Amino acid sequence: MxxxxxxxxxxxxxxxxxxxxxxxxxxxxxxxxxxxxxxxxxxxxxxxxxxxxxxxxxxxxxxxxxxxxxxxxxxxxxxxxxxxxxxxxxxxxxxxxxxxxxxxxxxxxxxxxxxxxxxxxxxxxxxxxxxxxxxxxxxxxxxxxxxxxxxxxxxxxxxxxxxFELNRFANPDPEEVGRLNRQNNPGHQQPVIGVIARWMEWKGIHYTIDAFSELLKEKPDALLCLFGASENADYASGIRTKLSHLPERNYRVISFENNVFDLYQLFDVYVHVPVNPQCEAFGQTYVEALAAGIPSIFTLSGIAREFVVHEEHALVVPFRDSRAIYEAMIRLLDDETLCTKLKTNGVKRVNELFxxxxxxxxxxxxxxx
Missing domain, CATH: 3.40.50.2000 (Glycogen Phosphorylase B;)
Incomplete structure (x- = not known):
């Protein structure tokens, strides 16, 4: 062969x-x-x-x-x-x-x-x-x-x-985490909301930006990190328009980061919300975020349809619903017990499957x- x-x-x-x-x-x-x-x-x-x-x-x-x-x-x-x-x-x-x-x-x-x-x-x-x-x-x-x-x-x-190399996500390199924080959050802003997605309309990033805008009213030092930014993507202009309504100090736009294993440790909450069940083919980021132990907000598209359970592995929100994303952000930021439960169950489940x-x-x- x-x-x-x-x-x-x-x-x-x-x-x-x-x-x-x-x-x-x-x-x-x-x-x-x-x-x-x-x-x-x-x-x-x-x-x-x-x-x-x-x-x-x-x-x-x-x-x-x-x-x-x-x-x-x-x-x-x-x-x-x-x-x-x-x-x-x-x-x-x-x-x-x-x-x-x-x-x-x-x-x-x-x-x-x-x-x-x-x-x-x-x-x-x-x-x-x-x-x-x-x-x-x-x-x-x-x-x-x-x-x-x-x-x-x-x-x-x-x-x-x-x-997936699941153990590597679960065991981040402290030096690399430090580098990523210095590079992307030099002002030590909190909380940090993370997104890793190309700027396609079906990724639903614009709904996350709207939710983050609401979050800023309660947490004015919050930081939105958008990794995977692609200015030539089909929805780049729409996302840029949304971002123009946010204070510049409250968001970062990063095209690419090679070290995906340690990247998730930057985030207090991770969000991935494709706009319908079929648009995401798999969605490696669902598995990566859970393997890294990051409290997450998901819509059920791609592989998430097969294993993610609301309030067991992540908070699941309806499609195209920025209000629900905002409420889930607040819930995760305020409920440490829930976050611990999601982390434990999420890590266990992805290790069983992937x-x-x-x-x-x-x-x-x-x-x-």
Whole structure:
């Protein structure tokens, strides 16, 4: 068995790094093709850890013919038996290349949920990719249901939850926590409300900003930290408009932080509130926040639908409800007993469900079936 991972548009990704190391520990023959990711953190990590890595640059999907053919040639030269694709360009280029190369095992992981607006181009791309793949990995029941709705048979779909280095979240590095606090909260403001999400409308960040605005009336020294800021995202202007109504001292906008393991320790309360049940494909941040022991406010989208229980693991609020988010913030900030309960139960539950060892075992089953 020779497996080739094809990944696109990725700079830093702890999940892919840890997957690579765990597969290597299993003595699996794995190589990598990175598309539009040359010289990024993931590229450097793979090279430094002894993996064979090839890179391609590609334009739009409609102009990817040359890249597909080059990728096909490489896959044949490497005698690859399994191709596993992740993310949009990699799915399109990798699945076509694998099909043309006659590779019998063509797998892609579906990382995207149901968008608020699905265009005809996206529908066609989904249909083609689903036809090209021999197996499709659904990362949550949410995605499994989406694929079933697209007519994908149960024999072609396989449910595999993400794995996490849970112990690392539970054991933060004090020096790194100090660095992150100095960098992002130099004035030692309290309380700190945290968000880690791209600036997409479906992430619901604007509802959190409205809730935080209400919180400031009672806690004028509060700080809102928005990690994952992306000025070119589809809802950046809407979020900037919301932020313009807040005092500048009460919010921070941070595009990216490599150290996701210790980042959550900055927050007194964490908020992740996608706007409907289907838009979040998985939502790694649900698991990360609970693994880090941070009192959290969630809507039930993606993987949260499968395991998060209101007042057991987090406070669950209705979709698109800034008032409920505000009230949950106040409750968590004022009720230490509740926070202790949520932390204990949250850590326990994610350890039961999302270990990396379990994830790798499931992957090996996919590859051997």
């Amino acid at each position: 020779k497996v080739c991972y094809i990944i696109s548009e990725t700079d830093k990704a702890v999940f892919f790094e840890q997957t690579a190391l765990h597969l290597k520990q299993q003595n699996l023959d794995v190589s990598y093709i990175l598309i539009n990711s040359t010289d990024g953190a993931l590229h450097r990590f793979l090279v430094e850890n002894g993996f064979t890595v090839y890179t391609f640059e590609a334009g739009s999907l409609l102009k990817s013919r040359k890249t597909i053919l080059a990728c096909k040639k490489l896959l044949k030269e490497l005698a690859i038996s399994h191709v596993h694709c992740h993310l949009a360009s990699a799915n399109w280029i990798g699945l076509w290349a694998a099909k043309l190369a006659g590779i019998p095992n063509r797998i892609y992981t579906r990382h995207s949920g149901k968008p608020l607006n699905l265009g005809w181009k996206e529908r066609i791309i989904d249909k083609v990719q689903n036809r090209l793949a021999t197996k499709i990995v659904a990362i949550s029941k949410n995605i499994d249901e989406l694929l079933a709705g697209q007519g994908i048979s149960s024999g072609k779909r396989v449910l595999v939850h993400h794995g 270990s990396f060892d379990a994830y790798i075992r499931q992957l090996q089953t996919v590859y051997s079936s």
